[in-house]
Amino acid sequence: MDSLTIIAAVSIFTAGITIAIGGMMPSRGEGEALTKAIESVARQPEQANTIIRLFFIGAAVVESVAIYSLVIALIILFANPFIHLFTK
Amino acid sequence: MNVAEKVFTKELFDFGYITIENIKIHLALTDVVITTWIAMAVIIVLAFIFTRNLKIKNPSTKQIFIETLLIAIAKQIKDFAQMPISPFFNFIATIWIFVAFSNIIGMVPPFHTPTGDISAVAGLSTITLFSIYYYGVKFHGLSYFKKFFEPVFILFPLNIVGEFGRILSLTFRLFGNMLGWDLIIAILVLLTAVIVPVPMMLFNILGDIIQAYLFGILTLAYIVAGLKVEELDKKLAYLKEDWYEL
Secondary structure, eight states: OOHHHHHHHHHHHHHHHHHHHHHHHHHHHHHHHHHHHHHHHHHOGGGHHHHHHHHHHHHHHHHHHHHHHHHHHHHHHHSOTTGGGTOO | OOHHHHHSOOEEEEEEEEEETTEEEEEEEEHHHHHHHHHHHHHHHHHHHHTSSOOSSSOOHHHHHHHHHHHHHHHHHHHHHOSOOTTTHHHHHHHHHHHHHHHHHTTSTTOOOGGGSHHHHHHHHHHHHHHHHHHHHHHHGGGGGGGGGOSOGGGHHHHHHHHHHHHHHHHHHHHHHHHHHHHHHHHHHHHSOSSTHHHHHHHHHHHHHHHHHHHHHHHHHHHHHTSOHHHHHHHTTTSOOOSSOO
16 A cells, blocks of 8 residues: 555545534534424523524534534545645 | 536636745635625625615515515614614625625526635635724724733733634634535535435525524624623614614
């Protein structure tokens, strides 16, 4: 195996692991937040607008972790910083 | 057909490299710039068309449409800010309309999504960051910057890092979402030609609108979080704003 093959294999594996773990944990947290939000709306329907707005903002903040891992996976796949050491 | 060249931005014209003290900067005109210009031109022309012939009696259909849109935006901002909104209504509404329009223009075939390019989104979030300081200094004067030294002055470097974290999180959220959707749709088009990508494209429109909403509302949250809202609510009470409360 030359260096390029090792880098390609490790990059693909790492990208998969990154997006798997980084997508799993935030979606779990987001699901818990959604459960609580729906419970709160069922308890206080008159506050529904406020609760849903807060939920959206909170979900966006939680989701940014997943987005970071997506961006890192994309960087590993499409803009690998180490691949130019061995090509050309 | 390569997925990457369908989704990522293309360089139309290369200006070469400039070097400033060991930092090499690549200057290039990408198609995202052109798309953003087109989006801005379309928005300006639409705004011009929609604001002609405004009448109080017998309003036309387009006047009712634009009034409904602006009133909905104003109500959202008022609900969130809990203070008179006219100082930042223009800014937030412009961000909402511009980001939503640039997200959606990526659906039209020759264009790439402008917000799927990290430079464009980083520019937008830098505008956001400086608008936070602008409104802080406008309402509270230079004492606004005291919040960097709270709770103790040793934490000043951490607060500065936190400010850059805001740019980073705003940028990566919008950029990652838009690029992720584009990739999913491009891969689906690559695998299955016709029917299957259509529901994802429709879902993409919903995602575009939600991300634009979040970008605007987080900007607003950052601005409002730095202000003393109760104080300003009394101070700005002379701004009678009843145009959106029908």
